[in-house]
Amino acid sequence: MMTIVFQLARALVPDSFMSLEKILQDKKPTILQGWFEAILETYPTDTRRFLKNKKDRFKNPVAHEISQGMEGIFDQVISGGSPDEISPFLERVVKVRAVQDFTPSKALAFIFELKSLVRAALAANLKEPQIHEDLLSLERKIDELGLLSLDLYMKCREKIYELRVNEVKNRVGRLLERANMICGIPEREGDPEVCTTDNLT
Amino acid sequence: MAKVGSPEELARIDYSPPKKSWMDIPPEFREGRWCYGSKAKDHAVVGLPNPRAWSPADEDWKLPDNWKEIFLEGMRERLHKYRSFQLFMDICVRCGACADKCHFFIGSGDPKNMPVLRAELLRSIYRGEFTTAGKIMGKLAGGRKLTYDVFKELFYYFFQCTECRRCSLFCPYGIDTAEVTMIGRELLNLLGCNIDWITGPVANCYRTGNHLGIQPHAYHSMLEFFCEEIEEITGILPEPSFNRKGAEILFITPSGDVFADPGTFTAMGYIMLFHYLEGLGLDLTWSTYASEGGNFGFFTSHEMAKRLNAKMYAEAERLGVKFIIGGECGHMWRVCNQYMDTFWEPPKSLETPVSPITGTRFEHAKEHKMIHICEFTADLIKHGKLNLDPSRNDPYRVTFHDSCNTARGMGFFEEPRYVLENIVNHFHEMPESTIREQTFCCGSGSGLNTDEFMDMRMRGALPRANAVQYVHDRHDVNLLSCICAIDRATLTTLTEYWVPDVEVSGVHELLGNALILEGEKKRTMNLRGEEFPWVEEEEEEEVEEAAEEVADEEAAGKAEGEE
Numbered sequence: 001m002m003t004i005v006f007q008l009a010r011a012l013v014p015d016s017f018m019s020l021e022k023i024l025q026d027k028k029p030t031i032l033q034g035w036f037e038a039i040l041e042t043y044p045t046d047t048r049r050f051l052k053n054k055k056d057r058f059k060n061p062v063a064h065e066i067s068q069g070m071e072g073i074f075d076q077v078i079s080g081g082s083p084d085e086i087s088p089f090l091e092r093v094v095k096v097r098a099v100q101d102f103t104p105s106k107a108l109a110f111i112f113e114l115k116s117l118v119r120a121a122l123a124a125n126l127k128e129p130q131i132h133e134d135l136l137s138l139e140r141k142i143d144e145l146g147l148l149s150l151d152l153y154m155k156c157r158e159k160i161y162e163l164r165v166n167e168v169k170n171r172v173g174r175l176l177e178r179a180n181m182i183c184g185i186p187e188r189e190g191d192p193e194v195c196t197t198d199n200l201t
Numbered sequence: 202m203a204k205v206g207s208p209e210e211l212a213r214i215d216y217s218p219p220k221k222s223w224m225d226i227p228p229e230f231r232e233g234r235w236c237y238g239s240k241a242k243d244h245a246v247v248g249l250p251n252p253r254a255w256s257p258a259d260e261d262w263k264l265p266d267n268w269k270e271i272f273l274e275g276m277r278e279r280l281h282k283y284r285s286f287q288l289f290m291d292i293c294v295r296c297g298a299c300a301d302k303c304h305f306f307i308g309s310g311d312p313k314n315m316p317v318l319r320a321e322l323l324r325s326i327y328r329g330e331f332t333t334a335g336k337i338m339g340k341l342a343g344g345r346k347l348t349y350d351v352f353k354e355l356f357y358y359f360f361q362c363t364e365c366r367r368c369s370l371f372c373p374y375g376i377d378t379a380e381v382t383m384i385g386r387e388l389l390n391l392l393g394c395n396i397d398w399i400t401g402p403v404a405n406c407y408r409t410g411n412h413l414g415i416q417p418h419a420y421h422s423m424l425e426f427f428c429e430e431i432e433e434i435t436g437i438l439p440e441p442s443f444n445r446k447g448a449e450i451l452f453i454t455p456s457g458d459v460f461a462d463p464g465t466f467t468a469m470g471y472i473m474l475f476h477y478l479e480g481l482g483l484d485l486t487w488s489t490y491a492s493e494g495g496n497f498g499f500f501t502s503h504e505m506a507k508r509l510n511a512k513m514y515a516e517a518e519r520l521g522v523k524f525i526i527g528g529e530c531g532h533m534w535r536v537c538n539q540y541m542d543t544f545w546e547p548p549k550s551l552e553t554p555v556s557p558i559t560g561t562r563f564e565h566a567k568e569h570k571m572i573h574i575c576e577f578t579a580d581l582i583k584h585g586k587l588n589l590d591p592s593r594n595d596p597y598r599v600t601f602h603d604s605c606n607t608a609r610g611m612g613f614f615e616e617p618r619y620v621l622e623n624i625v626n627h628f629h630e631m632p633e634s635t636i637r638e639q640t641f642c643c644g645s646g647s648g649l650n651t652d653e654f655m656d657m658r659m660r661g662a663l664p665r666a667n668a669v670q671y672v673h674d675r676h677d678v679n680l681l682s683c684i685c686a687i688d689r690a691t692l693t694t695l696t697e698y699w700v701p702d703v704e705v706s707g708v709h710e711l712l713g714n715a716l717i718l719e720g721e722k723k724r725t726m727n728l729r730g731e732e733f734p735w736v737e738e739e740e741e742e743e744v745e746e747a748a749e750e751v752a753d754e755e756a757a758g759k760a761e762g763e764e
Binding site: 057160163 | 220231233306310312315413461462632634635652660663668671690694697698699
């Protein structure tokens with residue numbers, strides 16, 4: 001009975017009295033669809049078709065990571081999530097884009113697409129003072145998201161270079177160390193210096 | 202005054218790629234997406250054509266004046282020589298079944314990484330230069346002429362294919378796009394356009410015997426070092442034999458197992474297994490001359506693969522062994538099982554492999570006289586010959602990555618799984634569409650496991666990583682095991698980027714952990730020297746028990762005194 005009363009009340013309350021979060025939550029599927037399609041636009045036509053149509057996460061991990069990440073970002077942003085709460089979702093998208101064929105700006109441009117999608121979704125409510133104010137605050141949040149994505153992008157790129165360095169170090173350094181081909185400085189003062197060069201003779 | 206757009210119009214930047222035909226979009230050589238060019242010194246060692254200093258990023262690749270003629274003549278020769286190549290050029294109907302099966306396409310989104318389009322790069326030249334329709338109608342018949350830009354494009358994309366063959370699994374005509382890549386690379390080689398990470402190991406392997414150019418005494422030292430490590434862990438010092446004439450079995454493994462972590466722990470597993478079996482009649486020797494199971498010649502040309510492979514049978518003959526066991530390696534397995542006995546006549550001393558422990562006769566290897574160590578070990582376990590304690594691997598929750606060459610190359614699925622089932626208590630498969638014959642490549646095979654190619658490698662690694670992530674999330678999997686040396690090195694990098702909580706190991710490393718050696722001391726650590734998590738608890742319990750005993754004794758003493 002109570003449920004019916006709530007549903008009736010919900011139907012009678014005009015959209016204008018709803019909070020920004022509630023409106024966006026209601027329009028979430030449309031916004032996410034538009035956001036996903038906007039990011040697809042950055043890929044070549046043939047690829048776009050594949051990314052859009054292949055639903056299996058194991059056959060199409062790029063679309064899976066992007067869509068899951070986007071949904072998480074959206075939920076966190078509209079509900080006022082902290083950078084720590086948003087980061088794991090944002091990272092899923094950025095991690096993929098950071099190794100693909102994009103310049104940094106192109107890789108991260110999708111963040112700002114969210115602004116126009118949100119504005120379009122709120123077209124009917126924009127004149128509401130509260131909605132307008134909340135929207136400005138939300139847009140500031142999306143700008144912050146842009147900065148956060150820059151941090152994450154750099155983290156990925158630094159990781160890539162760290163991986164490169166580690167591979168090179170592993171290839172040579174440990175080999176020499178293990179074969180006792182280097183003269184190392186002892187860990188503690190007074191310890192004998194290990195310097196076996198028998199292998200080189 | 203010119204009309205200025207609205208702020209929204211001005212702020213909107215179109216990021217969509219240009220809508221042009223693929224033939225009109227030349228590749229952009231960006232860092233991280235191509236491998237460094239081969240060096241003149243390495244060309245000189247093995248007699249590869251056109252030795253010179255060059256870089257794929259240069260405008261001028263310093264090709265000989267008649268480069269086009271050399272390329273087309275090479276293509277003509279191969280069209281006649283390999284019936285498969287001629288067929289693959291003619292029969293593709295561009296159905297697209299292979300298009301979304303390549304890990305590089307899935308991860309990068311670059312349409313030219315679709316296997317159909319990668320092969321089309323060469324097929325279009327075939328049409329444009331060799332078929333009448335293509336010569337006359339050009340683009341309309343899908344043909345084009347070989348130009349300098351087209352040549353560069355071939356280099357770019359044939360060194361963005363790991364020859365993993367996943368695409369061929371889905372081709373209704375059975376076109377093996379990996380073979381198209383192989384021929385493509387051979388043609389590039391005719392003009393001296395290979396990559397440093399392939400020709401360097403090739404030259405080292407030819408001159409010194411292994412990819413890193415490690416000399417026999419260093420190889421020997423490394424294995425001795427492993428024996429000392431094993432002694433520290435088990436209290437037993439194995440004494441493997443080297444270059445021993447008259448041994449029954451020759452063991453050859455990729456040098457990555459001897460020189461690169463985490464392969465080194467797998468090598469320790471082999472040594473422990475062989476030591477264990479000595480008492481049961483195993484008569485096996487290592488060789489410091491046939492010190493490389495891998496064969497980067499396979500990524501250069503059929504001829505180079507043959508030259509580098511020569512040392513295996515030569516060493517087997519010199520030592521007079523009866524058969525060869527190969528370590529955990531992917532492309533070695535493919536070269537040895539698919540090509541070796543047609544490269545060379547096996548030496549007369551070799552026989553069909555028969556396990557000296559179980560008497561099992563490996564009929565499938567009667568032609569080339571070589572078996573994979575996982576077959577050997579699975580057979581030992583099946584006959585109850587190994588004393589195992591899988592609980593020592595309990596800190597690991599394990600999954601298994603099928604390496605492309607063992608899985609798709611020869612359908613080698615069950616043996617490693619059987620071994621794993623008997624040496625670990627927690628095993629979880631990745632989803633069906635990502636394992637066995639459908640396995641996803643590590644993204645770094647066929648000589649592309651070089652650091653400057655990292656962006657491409659990480660793109661190509663995503664489909665595999667995504668499946669690893671799935672079992673990590675669902676079953677808390679923390680170890681990705683495999684039976685390929687390149688995998689052991691490259692999956693480690695893959696997981697560090699995509700799934701940082703998962704480590705990588707060989708199957709025989711886990712076997713080494715589980716294997717109970719006769720007379721060994723109580724194990725407190727795994728082969729990586731990491732203490733088992735329960736050791737500390739046990740020690741605490743022992744201390745508590747000892748304290749209780751002392752307290753009891755004191756109490757008893759006191760009671761006696763009171764009496």
